[in-house]
Amino acid sequence: MYFPDLPNNLDLPLLENAILKWWYTTDIVSRYLHKNDDSEKTFSFIDGPITANGSMGVHHARGRTLKDVFQRFKNAQGFAQRFQNGFDCQGLWVEVEVEKDNGFNSKKDISDFGLDKFTQTCVSRVDKFSKIQTEQSKRLGMFMDWDNSYYTNSQNNNLYIWYFLKQVHQKGWLCKKKSATTWCPRCETGLSQHEEADGYKEITDTSVYLKFKLSGKANEYVLAWTTTPWTLSANVLLAINTKFEYVKAKSGGDYLYLAKLSAERLGLTDYEAIDANTLLNLPYESVYDIPAQKDVKHYITNWEMVDPVEGTGVVHIAPGCGQEDFELGKKLSSDMIAPLDETGHFLQGYGELSGMYAHDVAPKVFEYLTSTGALFKTEAITHRYPHCWRCKTKCLFRLEDSWYIKSDEIRPLMKAAADKVNWHPKYVGRRMQNWLDSMEDWMISRKRFYGLALPFYECSCGELTIVGSLEELKTVAIDPKMVDELPSLHRPWIDNIKVKCPKCGESVSRISDVGDCWLDAGVVPFSTLNYLSDKKYWEKWFPSDLVLEMIEQVRLWFYSMLFFSVALENTLPYKNVVAHAEVRDESGERMSKTKKNGIPYDDAVEKMGADAMRWLYCQQKPHTNVNFGYNIADKVKREHFLILWNSYRFFTQHANMENWQPGEEFSPQDLTNTIDKWLVSRLNSTIKQVTESIEKYQTSKVTSAVESFVSDLSTWYIRRNRDRKDNFTLLHYCFTELSRLTAPFTPYLSEAIFQNLQGVTVGESTESVHLQSWPKFTPELIDTWLESQMTIVRDNCQEIHALRQKSGLKVRQPLASATIVDKLDEQFLAIIKEETNVKAVLIGNEVSIDSNLTPELIEECESRDLIRAIQVMRKEQGLKVNDRITIAAPKWPKNFETEILTKTLADSIVIGDALVVDKA
Numbered sequence: 028m029y030f031p032d033l034p035n036n037l038d039l040p041l042l043e044n045a046i047l048k049w050w051y052t053t054d055i056v057s058r059y060l061h062k063n064d065d066s067e068k069t070f071s072f073i074d075g076p077i078t079a080n081g082s083m084g085v086h087h088a089r090g091r092t093l094k095d096v097f098q099r100f101k102n103a104q105g106f107a108q109r110f111q112n113g114f115d116c117q118g119l120w121v122e123v124e125v126e127k128d129n130g131f132n133s134k135k136d137i138s139d140f141g142l143d144k145f146t147q148t149c150v151s152r153v154d155k156f157s158k159i160q161t162e163q164s165k166r167l168g169m170f171m172d173w174d175n176s177y178y179t180n181s182q183n184n185n186l187y188i189w190y191f192l193k194q195v196h197q198k199g200w201l202c203k204k205k206s207a208t209t210w211c212p213r214c215e216t217g218l219s220q221h222e223e224a225d226g227y228k229e230i231t232d233t234s235v236y237l238k239f240k241l242s243g244k245a246n247e248y249v250l251a252w253t254t255t256p257w258t259l260s261a262n263v264l265l266a267i268n269t270k271f272e273y274v275k276a277k278s279g280g281d282y283l284y285l286a287k288l289s290a291e292r293l294g295l296t297d298y299e300a301i302d303a304n305t306l307l308n309l310p311y312e313s314v315y316d317i318p319a320q321k322d323v324k325h326y327i328t329n330w331e332m333v334d335p336v337e338g339t340g341v342v343h344i345a346p347g348c349g350q351e352d353f354e355l356g357k358k359l360s361s362d363m364i365a366p367l368d369e370t371g372h373f374l375q376g377y378g379e380l381s382g383m384y385a386h387d388v389a390p391k392v393f394e395y396l397t398s399t400g401a402l403f404k405t406e407a408i409t410h411r412y413p414h415c416w417r418c419k420t421k422c423l424f425r426l427e428d429s430w431y432i433k434s435d436e437i438r439p440l441m442k443a444a445a446d447k448v449n450w451h452p453k454y455v456g457r458r459m460q461n462w463l464d465s466m467e468d469w470m471i472s473r474k475r476f477y478g479l480a481l482p483f484y485e486c487s488c489g490e491l492t493i494v495g496s497l498e499e500l501k502t503v504a505i506d507p508k509m510v511d512e513l514p515s516l517h518r519p520w521i522d523n524i525k526v527k528c529p530k531c532g533e534s535v536s537r538i539s540d541v542g543d544c545w546l547d548a549g550v551v552p553f554s555t556l557n558y559l560s561d562k563k564y565w566e567k568w569f570p571s572d573l574v575l576e577m578i579e580q581v582r583l584w585f586y587s588m589l590f591f592s593v594a595l596e597n598t599l600p601y602k603n604v605v606a607h608a609e610v611r612d613e614s615g616e617r618m619s620k621t622k623k624n625g626i627p628y629d630d631a632v633e634k635m636g637a638d639a640m641r642w643l644y645c646q647q648k649p650h651t652n653v654n655f656g657y658n659i660a661d662k663v664k665r666e667h668f669l670i671l672w673n674s675y676r677f678f679t680q681h682a683n684m685e686n687w688q689p690g691e692e693f694s695p696q697d698l699t700n701t702i703d704k705w706l707v708s709r710l711n712s713t714i715k716q717v718t719e720s721i722e723k724y725q726t727s728k729v730t731s732a733v734e735s736f737v738s739d740l741s742t743w744y745i746r747r748n749r750d751r752k753d754n755f756t757l758l759h760y761c762f763t764e765l766s767r768l769t770a771p772f773t774p775y776l777s778e779a780i781f782q783n784l785q786g787v788t789v790g791e792s793t794e795s796v797h798l799q800s801w802p803k804f805t806p807e808l809i810d811t812w813l814e815s816q817m818t819i820v821r822d823n824c825q826e827i828h829a830l831r832q833k834s835g836l837k838v839r840q841p842l843a844s845a846t847i848v849d850k851l852d853e854q855f856l857a858i859i860k861e862e863t864n865v866k867a868v869l870i871g872n873e874v875s876i877d878s879n880l881t882p883e884l885i886e887e888c889e890s891r892d893l894i895r896a897i898q899v900m901r902k903e904q905g906l907k908v909n910d911r912i913t914i915a916a917p918k919w920p921k922n923f924e925t926e927i928l929t930k931t932l933a934d935s936i937v938i939g940d941a942l943v944v945d946k947a
């Protein structure tokens with residue numbers, strides 16, 4: 028027996044864990060990683076860092092599967108590669124989880140805890156989860172250079188960002204500006220444009236219509252509208268749009284100015300048209316009589332953003348409380364009132380609002396407006412409103428000093444570079460162009476603790492020092508020795524180093540801000556490729572041939588890498604970008620904690636098996652959502668894996684029974700049998716199709732090609748050739764090629780079959796399917812004519828079988844003839860004859876069968892039924908395949924006695940009361 032026994036029940040997790048252990052207790056993985064080190068051709072993949080902030084989810088497994096698939100494919104093809112995995116290890120999201128763990132609610136809690144301890148806790152958190160994620164990724168079947176992963180909190184990574192910031196500063200792109208930033212009151216920091224874009228949620232708020240009294244006019248008001256009542260105490264302007272018609276409407280004893288469209292919608296039908304221009308610059312009175320509003324000059328202005336489709340056509344403007352309002356206020360040099368502290372509470376000077384949380388004041392505001400008679404009405408409104416992408420808190424707007432990298436100069440360069448990238452699918456490239464069009468200056472500072480320490484030293488004399496390296500820091504530090512002794516570049520330690528202002532000589536502290544975490548990830552194509560220390564190495568691996576992440580990364584990682592690359596080298600950082608979509612639940616719903624429809628990765632992988640998970644992900648086009656769940660994995664197993672497994676077992680059992688072993692030379696060119704030639708052709712076409720599809724990152728075409736080959740192999744080739752003993756070499760060749768072909772997709776199952784093909788059980792060999800080269804197809808072996816003829820054969824067989832079923836004629840009942848329409852060669856007609864159990868195949872105008880049963884045909888069927896019954900009894904009695912028997916039966920067709928004896932390995936058949944089978 029050459030092939031070791033395989034269990035008939037395919038227990039993937041059991042099989043996988045045994046293989047996993049073998050891979051990592053031998054040198055298989057390291058041989059795989061270094062297989063092509065000396066190769067001339069390179070394939071550079073750069074891994075987008077996974078956030079080391081929790082255990083891996085099944086959604087992470089999708090991208091990681093695809094990454095592993097493409098790297099394995101290129102490795103089998105002989106490309107030298109880097110297999111560096113990355114972890115995202117610093118930034119706000121780590122802080123948020125550490126705060127949650129420790130029950131912190133504010134920055135003050137962190138200061139009380141101690142900044143040094145806080146940073147250490149953040150570091151141990153990412154250490155812990157990067158280790159867990161490494162093990163989880165190994166379990167998924169990923170082969171990476173695990174001991175050489177990069178971590179974005181490393182000194183190396185942070186110093187590369189210092190270098191970048193210095194370069195950017197030298198180009199004149201770095202600036203500090205005041206702006207109304209979207210602000211998370213819990214995290215107490217501003218959010219950048221791309222972070223904000225990540226956190227929009229649809230919510231319902233109460234909007235308010237209110238009357239602003241025109242100064243010096245009795246009973247004349249402007250009717251304004253706002254969805255953020257908390258900002259009314261910071262009102263400075265009212266804006267109308269003179270492009271539209273405005274009216275003076277009567278409401279009770281009052282006159283209200285508003286857009287005509289709005290007046291009609293609000294039922295204010297008693298109005299007269301006015302010239303909107305007469306409203307411009309009219310002064311009005313604040314609705315709040317509070318210290319903060321003293322000395323503010325309120326007036327009506329024109330603004331093209333106002334649209335009367337909503338509200339009243341009059342918009343209340345608070346430049347200290349919103350981005351667009353801020354821009355308008357800046358343009359008009361208006362007053363600006365910034366009412367909130369960092370935690371979103373009102374400062375002193377806001378009357379009864381002082382000390383209150385901004386999102387809590389709406390009822391108080393309505394009460395107040397009612398008491399002063401300014402309230403016209405309130406109305407529920409559903410709108411998209413920013414929420415913090417990390418902690419989900421409803422955001423506010425604050426005026427803050429933040430650091431930015433200007434984007435106007437770099438924008439066209441980035442657009443040009445992005446245009447040269449191959450985006451998969453193409454629309455991702457358009458999305459990038461749109462994003463770049465709308466790209467504002469990049470807000471790179473955060474008022475937080477655990478992140479890149481921005482190396483900015485701002486002296487009170489106005490001098491700004493940007494430090495680009497540790498050496499530079501030493502030259503400007505007041506005490507250079509402290510730089511050598513720095514335990515980490517993080518806060519609080521870095522903050523102890525003071526530099527000497529080159530202009531006035533004063534001691535200067537670092538600004539306390541830390542960096543946006545997308546700086547950490549954007550620098551990766553430089554920091555991990557030794558851009559500063561080994562240019563040759565960098566040139567070898569840059570730009571990367573492939574990056575692959577979720578589609579959201581267009582405005583995150585893909586964007587930040589592009590920014591770095593264009594800023595430092597004016598070139599693209601990647602040649603191919605594959606963007607993949609989401610993982611949903613079985614019914615296509617988004618997975619979410621509240622719906623409890625998510626499946627933890629560890630459960631999924633140990634229940635369905637990593638290969639089932641991987642296959643399921645590969646079955647979808649990368650850019651469409653994947654529905655994920657146990658039923659879908661079961662389907663993968665039933666409809667593909669088990670068919671392959673059972674076919675393979677069938678082959679090995681029969682080969683073992685004949686004491687066959689591989690060894691003889693096999694040249695598929697020499698095959699003469701039609702169906703053998705067909706199988707070889709199908710195999711080679713499948714290899715061709717898989718290779719071409721994977722080159723284009725089209726995994727779904729790969730899985731369907733493989734599934735259809737396996738189905739052809741099992742339900743056609745093997746089923747039609749069950750009794751043959753002369754095709755073991757051919758089948759061995761097929762399964763060997765198939766195991767190499769599927770190795771990138773199902774690394775475990777392919778390995779299991781490959782090991783068995785070598786005649787060993789897992790663990791006994793030092794050879795692995797993952798050290799093999801990619802199977803090559805032989806064009807001369809692909810016979811498309813033969814494949815198409817066979818398809819016609821199969822279609823006809825299917826039709827004939829259907830006709831039999833309709834007439835109640837089982838397949839075991841031989842028929843005199845069947846008629847088909849297609850003109851086929853004799854070799855194909857022979858296959859139809861055999862498959863459909865007819866004595867002759869005729870050509871005619873339509874498919875039909877001759878359902879007349881002669882006594883001979885009936886007897887032949889009886890003999891087949893009897894043979895089958897005897898085979899079943901042999902099996903039930905546990906007889907071996909080659910055990911001889913004797914038979915007793917009530918009757919049998921005498922013309923077929925010899926055939927019955929031969930086919931059932933019987934020595935004799937005698938008359939008996941019932942069918943009895945005995946061992947001879």
Ligand SMILES: [Zn+2]
Nearest residue numbers: 211214415418
């Ligand atoms: Zn937050």
Ligand SMILES: [Zn+2]
Nearest residue numbers: 486488528531
């Ligand atoms: Zn100075």
